[in-house]
Amino acid sequence: MPSIRPSSDLRNKYNEISKFCHEHSEPVYITKNGEGDLAVMSIETYERLVGKFELYQLLDQGMEAEKQNKVKPFRDVVTDIQKGLSE
Structure with a gap:
């Protein structure tokens, strides 16, 4: 209540x-x-609420990127990162 x-x-x-x-x-x-x-x-409640909004925004951006085929499979991303680290 x-x-x-x-x-x-x-x-x-x-x-x-x-x-x-x-x-x-x-x-x-x-x-x-x-x-x-x-x-x-409280500040703690406010920060948790803002964190949720930020997470929802990131999820929305990810869903939009997927709709526009601007995503890569996770394994490809990890491979790219590993290549970048070894160079």
């Missing part, structure tokens, strides 16, 4: 929000005048 808090809690109960974010590894949603305004999360 997401944690939804008013913006005043960000100022008045910062330590409580910080502790929740670190213990549960999920964001706290902050409202302003009853409307969603911010999502607050």
